[in-house]
Amino acid sequence: MxxxxxxxxxxxxxxxxxxxxxxxxxxxxxxxxxxxxxxxxxxxxxxxxxxxxxxxxxxxxxxxxxxxxxxxxxxxxxxxxxxxxxxxxxxxxxxxxxxxxxxxxxxxxxxxxxxxxxxxxxxxxxxxxxxxxxxxxxxxxxxxxxxxxxxxxxxxxxxxxxxxxxxxxxxxxxxxxxxxxxxxxxxxxxxxxxxxxxxxxxxxxxxxxxxxxxxxxxxxxxxxxxxxxxxxxxxxxxxxxxxxxxxxxxxxxxxxxxxxxxxxxxxxxxxxxxxxxxxxxxxxxxxxxxxxxxxxxxxxxxxxxxxxxxxxxxxxxEYLSTPIGEIDSPWHTYFSRLFPSKAVQVVAEAGKAYAKRLIAAGELESLPVLGFNAAVKAGRDGPHDFTVLEAGAVTLAEAIDLYKHANTLLVIKIDGATLREWLEWSASQFIIPDEDGFLLRPNRSRDGFPSYNYDTFFDLDYVFDITRPPRYDSTAKQIHDSRRVAEVKYMGREVKDDDEFIIPANNYRVSYTPFLRNAEILHESRLSVRDIIIDYMRGNPQFELRDPMTILPRGTYRMETATKAKDYIMTNQPIRHMKETEHGFSRYEINLE
Missing domain, CATH: 3.60.21.10 (Metallo-dependent phosphatases)
Known part of the structure; x- marks a missing residue:
């Protein structure tokens, strides 16, 4: 049989x-x-x-x-x-x-x-x-x-x-x-x-x-x-x-x-x-x-x-076609692990606006609020696994694409020392540049660093020295005593270990990350992160695109992302398409001089 x-x-x-x-x-x-x-x-x-x-x-x-x-x-x-x-x-x-x-x-x-x-x-x-x-x-x-x-x-x-x-x-x-x-x-x-x-x-x-x-x-x-x-x-x-x-x-x-x-x-x-x-x-x-x-x-x-x-x-x-807002330029995540992206930043801005409303209502103490986010879709599952919103009306479907998971929003309080460790984890996504000048290799492998674990803090200014070994692996397990974070500033002032910040986060990040599990939870929303983003988008928000990260040493590097990304390179971006590799991906040259 x-x-x-x-x-x-x-x-x-x-x-x-x-x-x-x-x-x-x-x-x-x-x-x-x-x-x-x-x-x-x-x-x-x-x-x-x-x-x-x-x-x-x-x-x-x-x-x-x-x-x-x-x-x-x-x-x-x-x-x-x-x-x-x-x-x-x-x-x-x-x-x-x-x-x-x-x-x-x-x-x-x-x-x-x-x-x-x-x-x-x-x-x-x-x-x-x-x-x-x-x-x-x-x-x-x-x-x-x-x-x-x-x-x-x-x-x-x-x-x-x-x-x-x-x-x-x-x-x-x-x-x-x-x-x-x-x-x-x-x-x-x-x-x-x-x-x-x-x-x-x-x-x-x-x-x-x-x-x-x-x-x-x-x-x-x-x-x-x-x-x-x-x-x-x-x-x-x-x-x-x-x-x-x-x-x-x-x-x-x-x-x-x-x-x-x-x-x-x-x-x-x-x-x-x-x-x-x-x-x-x-x-x-x-x-x-x-x-x-x-x-x-x-x-x-x-x-x-x-x-x-x-x-x-x-x-x-029918459910997805409902327009909820409008944008005046394309938003995408093709280069979001290296360059600022409104498709990533909007999640941070939505969470920050939510937390500031709680402060204004007296439900949270008045501390600096730092918004962060990671690109959920950045090529892990192939060349079509990127978020792309074209200029014009934004539908409910596109708003969901900005944050596809059903995580709930948590507002936590952390100190400057914890914030620095968090940034060390993000800095660990970069490989030490090899003879080919690669800064980021594809994260489509068993041991790769997935984009959803690379957080960008848009309200800070920080410097990563990637000549030093990474401190963490992709799961936030410490693997080395080195430190890549050379400088962290908030509003032009160096962040100190005992400084305190309010962070609109999500339950996955707080539960998953070892150095956040003991963070003080100030507020747990009944709304999902996605619902908060949708509400934020309904107000046609206007926010300034921030580029908080500086990489040392300066120079010309290479990375891989989707071949389709070449159609979204802005004239003022130091990015050059070099050649197609395989399976819908291409190699790009990045000038960070």
Whole structure:
């Protein structure tokens, strides 16, 4: 008998083949994946076919924002989930909207919803989410029992602390998988498939207890027969990956003889786990197993399926087309990690205006307010992963694109010493220039420095000396005693260690960053950061573009960003397009003399 398990991960709401920010059709989507699976089932009637999702499907695209606003009975995503999946795992972004919203969505879903390492305590989710599920399927050879378990990084307690603290507990992923898989085998599971919302890393920090990307460790657990993994938006099978523990077979898609897939992000690929099994006196035995990826960009979309979901698509378009403001020049994030960007600064300005209203109302003490932000979209997921707003009317869709996450706004108080450490972390994004003169390399690698961890403080003036080693890695873990921040000034005066500042921040940044976890929280808004930005944009704000950063040594450097960025270089910017590299990216020369 043949068993096929199709898998998705990190779909992030990319249901319909349409980019709602650019207004263009797409060649990949969850509907493409469902089209492929439906045709596969028709052409392979003798196979047992199951479909699973590995988490991060409820957040990330405008379908998700529509659902959050629409409320129970009017949400769109549950329809496609119920039409597509047999089993659903939970990703870290499922927790972004809070447990009550998650429970409200899950009550409308038919597939089994599983997670093995989160204890929901006394929340109703404890009854809705199963630690594992075993599906019993009838075959000519008798009943076969296929088990699924799921884990998520323990870091959700940091990333969404203000939704989750005191409301749930999270156990270590690897030890949970060992225990749960053994329990499932004892309960009669003939095959056990792990849905691991965790990446594949060889970094020793990730392989320790409670590491974030532990999937390599899962390959050594005897009772696990196959693995679907995700979280890092990468691909497997991947010939660029070399294991440090055990063996890898790219042709079969196995590590340590376990078939495994990581099918990218936004429905770009589907994963396929294939098993050939036969019944013997000792039960079901696996004769052959393999794994591969299916590129949905090469998949024919079922016109009937497209027509079925077109009314939902039109609802989303209507929701997004509402104009809320106007801008007089293009805003983009193509060069935002080096040059000022209004698409980044507007978030800082919105938070700052919110905090100043609280001060004026007497709800906060009167201290200097510093606005900051990082570019959420700056090429991590490809050349189209940038925010671009053209001059003219700004719609709700574009305002959402300025800040796509559902983080809440927190106002914190920090001292000058903490502020300096925060800037050291930002300074650590730059590599020490090599013989090719690179200042920034693409952050599309497992060990890259993602743009969303590079914060710019627009109300300061500071100097980074990048000839010194970086003090932090991309996760804000200190890796060196060096210091790159040579100077920090506020209103022309050097910032002292005991100076105090009010910072409009977000719950992710405060929870995630080690040197901010003890920051004094002055105010927690009921509004999301995104809602505050939308309100700010409705007032057609006018603010001065600030360039707070100076890099030493001065000179000519190189960086990579999207090829499309060359169309947005201003005449007064010291940027020159050099050549296209690959996959829609180009090399640029930056004169910082």
């Amino acid at each position: 043949k068993l096929t398990v199709f898998a998705t991960t990190d779909v992030h709401g990319a249901v319909y083949p349409y980019d709602y920010f650019s207004g263009k059709e797409k060649s990949t989507s969850l509907l493409h994946i469902k089209s492929y699976i439906d045709r596969y089932k028709e052409s392979h009637p003798d196979e047992m076919v199951l479909t699973v999702d590995n988490g991060d499907i409820l957040q990330g695209d405008v379908w998700n924002d529509y659902d959050f606003e629409a409320g129970p009975g009017h949400r769109l995503l549950p329809r496609i989930i119920n039409d597509t999946y047999d089993v659903i795992g939970i990703g870290n972004h499922e927790f972004n909207f809070g447990l009550d919203y998650l429970h409200s969505v899950y009550t409308s879903l038919r597939p089994a919803i599983i997670n093995s390492n989160v204890d929901f305590m006394d929340h109703p989710l404890s009854k809705r989410v199963l630690p594992y599920t075993i599906l019993e399927k009838e075959t000519p050879g008798g009943t076969i029992k296929i088990g699924f378990l799921s884990v998520v990084p323990t870091q959700i307690l940091k990333w969404d602390a203000f939704h989750l603290e005191g409301r749930l507990n999270v156990a270590d992923m690897r030890t949970t998988v060992e225990k749960t898989a053994a329990e499932m085998k004892a309960a009669g599971a003939d095959l056990t498939i792990l849905l691991s919302h965790s990446g594949l890393s060889k970094n020793p920090d990730h392989l320790k207890t409670s590491g974030e990307n532990q999937t390599l460790l899962m390959t050594m657990i005897q009772d696990v027969d196959g693995i679907v993994f995700g979280h890092t938006h990468e691909f497997f099978p991947d010939r660029d990956f070399d294991v440090s523990i055990g063996t890898i077979d790219f042709k079969r898609g196995t590590i340590n003889n376990k078939p495994m897939v990581q099918p990218g992000v936004y429905g770009s690929h589907a994963g396929k786990l294939s098993f050939e099994v036969e019944r013997s006196q000792d039960g079901w035995q696996t004769r052959h197993q393999s794994a591969c990826l299916i590129d949905t960009g090469e998949t024919r979309l079922d016109s009937r399926l497209l027509a079925k979901y077109e009314p939902f698509h039109k609802k989303v378009l």
